[in-house]
Amino acid sequence: MGAWLPVGATPLEVKPLSVERGWFLPGGESGAALAPGESVVGDVEVPELSEKEAGLPGAWRGVLALDVYGTSGNGSGRVKLEAIDPASGEAFAKAEAEVSGPAPRAVWAAIASSAQGGSDVSKVFDRNPKTDWHSRYGKDQPKPPHWIGVEFGQATVIEGVRYLPRQGGFTNGVAKDYRVEVRRAGRADWEVMEEGTSDRVSVADKRGPIEVRFEKPMAVEAFRFVVVSDWSGGGFGTAAELEAIGLKLPEREETVEASERAWLEVPAELLESLTGKRFGLRVVSAGGATVVVGTPRWCRIHEAPTGKLFGRSNGGLGPDKLGAGLLGFDGMTEHKQTVLSVMKVREGGPAAKAGLVVGDAIVSASGSPLPVNDLNPGWEWFQRSHEAVLGRATEAVLAAGGTTLDLGVLRDGKVQTLKVKLPRMKAFTTMNPETDPVAAELLEDSLNWVRENQRPDGSWSGDMKRTTFAGLALLATGEKRDVEQVKRAIDWGLEKFPSPEKHGNLGFWAGSYMGILYSEWYLRTEDDRVLAHLELMRDWAYEGQHNCKWDVPALGHGPSGLPYGEKALVAPACHLLVFEALAQRCGMESKLWELLMPYMEMSWSDPKEGGHGAMGYNRSYKDLGEFWSRSGLFATAAHLRGERQDMEKSMTKIMVERHSWFRNSHAYGEPGGGLGLLALNLCDPENYSKVIKDYAWWFSLAWEPDYGLRFTTPHMGAPYMGEDDLMNVVYALVLQGPKQSLHLTGKTSKP
Known part of the structure; x- marks a missing residue:
């Protein structure tokens, strides 16, 4: 049987349980088949609190969780979990779980005496x-x-x-x-x-x-x-x-989750006395059929967790906030955790009415244990994160005509079920507001959030990026009532950034956002005040070129030089190319595309040369982890210009194939995710409609009806780029993409 995985707010190491014959589960996990009366043993060493954990006032409790998969046949059984005092041999905490139904078994599993x-x-x-x-x-x-x-x-x-x-x-x-x-x-x-x-x-x-x-x-x-x-x-x-x-081994099966868990809680006063010591663990098959148990896990949970426990959001695995807008609470999500501890419960919300309180540990949804939380970007997060599981559970309830979501909560050593009444009646269907009335309600909530949260100075959050998304979202509605708010945003931008240098040394990003908004504004209104600023931005970018390591022109974050040993980076250039393509529709002449194309071709992972098709970070780093926004932005620029369809198609193809990386765009988080989705809508609308529908669960969990979208979890870059103010402005624009009311989303005619 496998080793105890260190997980939880404080990862704690537990030695492997000893067992002579294992039970191999689909996906590579291993377990133990225990006949009635048989037991396996291990031990737990409880380390001291880290400096960060010790700095948070309040008590901690310990939670032992044992995965239970079923029986070796079709019968039922029972399993006991005991925490043992090594000095006396007595159990100081116990838990039980009923077991029924056949345990899944791998068609085949690799075995070895040891491995490096x-x-x-x-x-x-x-x-x-x-x-x-x-x-x-x-x-x-x-x-x-x-x-x-x-x-x-x-x-x-x-x-x-x-x-x-x-x-x-x-x-x-x-x-x-x-x-x-x-x-x-x-x-x-x-x-x-x-x-x-x-x-x-x-x-x-x-x-x-x-x-x-x-x-x-x-x-x-x-x-x-x-x-x-x-x-x-x-x-x-x-x-x-x-x-x-004589036998071809079949492909590996997908990992299965435990059908049940046995939960054992070590209360705060006892846990404090165990810190720095060891205690034993015993798992006993207590009657009935042979039971199959998996990996036991241990964690410490704080009675009132806060952001002081958070890890690094830019590329880290937590702990971090997980916002459940639909349910009315925020949890603390962490990689490899089996519970979701509650950080905040919104007063008067569904969770509060159901009795959820800060410090609760959510352990199941709709009767199924939460999986081992996986925050690795990609399909692991898409399938096995607590965010994905809770989101899918809400949509499944609504699709079945239900009204409440059952949440299992570990409190005072026992699991109790809270029935959370959902503040919506129907599930999403297409995620296109034109054909999905529920998506239309979500869009209207987000648009109202945008309308109601413009600052007196005309900006949104005093930031060019959020202001650009908000302005574009309101332009996309086509409604006259929204034009005046966008004009106030344009006025703010013209006054605050009279020259592109005012954007600072990271200005190629912020200035590109500004240029995109100004271009769409001119194409809608013919307000020629912005034209001079488009040309100033073009000239500033063109003059900011430097020869990179590979002896072709490239751009850095801004005009001062090239980072990373003169290797530069693709991302700001991709933003500039989208700005340029839109500004050319306003009549601006520019040669940025021609200037940067050699560098872009070097940075692209060309399928004809055995590459994967995505746009790399630069020539020396053509990754498939943070590729989403830069690939989408370049594909957008190519589509708007009608050039390099080979590059456009290869990039959108890999985006569709690996769409679960959409929120892992380097240093971007949600803005990068939204820009990539806009690219799919423009370049490959058929696949965009499939991809956006795949995320109905995420929109379901994030949306608080009559408010808009709540910030869910950081991923790459956020939340330093914004939370609720970021979510609503980005997706108020993305969800309007299919109606092609902007040039960025497919419009071709001028005013």
Whole structure:
């Protein structure tokens, strides 16, 4: 069974539970099958509070959680979780959980005697001979023999085993003496099928496979290749690939979540006495069928968590705020956490009426335990974050015609169910306000937020970026009542930034936003006051060029020079290209596109050269993690100009394929996410409609009816770029994209 994962407001390490035979779950997790009366044991070391945690007044409590997956058959059982005083052997805290239904089991799982970090067992089954498994080395290096193999979920027929040694490099771990073993169905012991010695190898030798074919096909529960000794004499084991002859292993299944959890709470006064000490953990199968349990987890939770516990938002994994606007509370979300602790409950909101209070630990939604929270950008966040789970749960209730969401809350050592009445009656359908009446209500709430929150000086939040989004959102409505508010924003911009230098040394970003708003304003009103400023911005950018490391012109954050060892960066240039494309529709002449194209081509990951299609950070860093906004912005500029359709298509294609990275745009968060969605709407409207619909759950959780969107969670860059004021101005614009009322969203005609 796997080690205890360190998670929680204070990650605490727990040693692995000991078990002789594991139960392999789909997705790579491992568990233990415990017959009635059987138990497994481990221990917990409780460290001191960190300086940050100790600086927060108030008490902490501990929570032990045990994943429970079901039984080995179709029966029911019961599992007990006990915290043990190591001195007396007595249990000082207990919990129980009922278990029913069959536990899922992996079709196959990789098994090994040990593995070194970075060279784990998955490398042997990735169909890439350049990667390999390596037995653990260092001060804890186990002695040979070492082995690697496969365990099947049920007896499976194979014809033999093929082992490919590690390719190239040293001979350490390359099998010299070896054997192939199988475990037949219903047996506990391993049976040797063949023993042998491989041909002598040197570092330069081409290392071919070792094949062991059985006399006839055989049904086995598991097989393994055993490295008894290796040609280096160092006592290692390695493998590049391992195959079952006569069988193609299926693709790995998706990770499954626990069907239940057993929760054990250590109250504050007891936890304080345990700090700096160890206590034991025992899991007991307490009757009925054989139960399958997974990884136990432990965390500390504060009675009144605050932002003082937050981690780094710009690229970090928390802790951070998770705003649930629909439900009326803010939680503290953290990577690898199994609970969502409550930070704030809005007075009179749905959660408050249901009885949720600060310090509660939310452990389930609609009767299902929260998954292990995954805040890694991408599909992990999209599927397994608490944000995604809660959002999807609200939409599922509404789609089924329900009115309340059941939240399981751990309070005083027991889980109780709170019924949160949802302040909406219907789920989203298309997420296009033109065809989805619920999305239309959300849009109107966000637009009203924009209308009601303009500052007396004409700006939104005193910031050019938020002012640009807000102004564009109001322009997009086409309503006369909104034009005057946009004019006040234009007046503010003209007065505050009479010359582009006033934007400061990060001015290529802010100035580009201004240029986009000014261009759309002129194309709607023909107010020629802005034209001179478009040309000033063009000239300032053009004169801010410097030759980069690769001897072509590039731009930095502003005109003072190029960052990162003269490598520069793509993002501000992409903003400028969108500004330029719109300003040219206003009659401005410019050559920024021609100036920057060599640098852009160098920074693009060209599919014709084996690249992935996205726009990189620069030539030396063509990533697939923070690509979203810069790819979308360049695609927008190309589309508006009618040039480089090959680049436009490759970028929008990878954006669709990896859309769950949309809020990971480097240093941008929500603005970058919104700009990329606007690009999809412009360049690939069919796929935009699919992508935006995929995020109905997120809009559902963030939207507080009659208010607008609440800020949810930071991701990359936010919240220093704004919270509710950022959410509403960005998505009031994005949701209007399909009606093509701006040139940025597809309009082509002039006033």
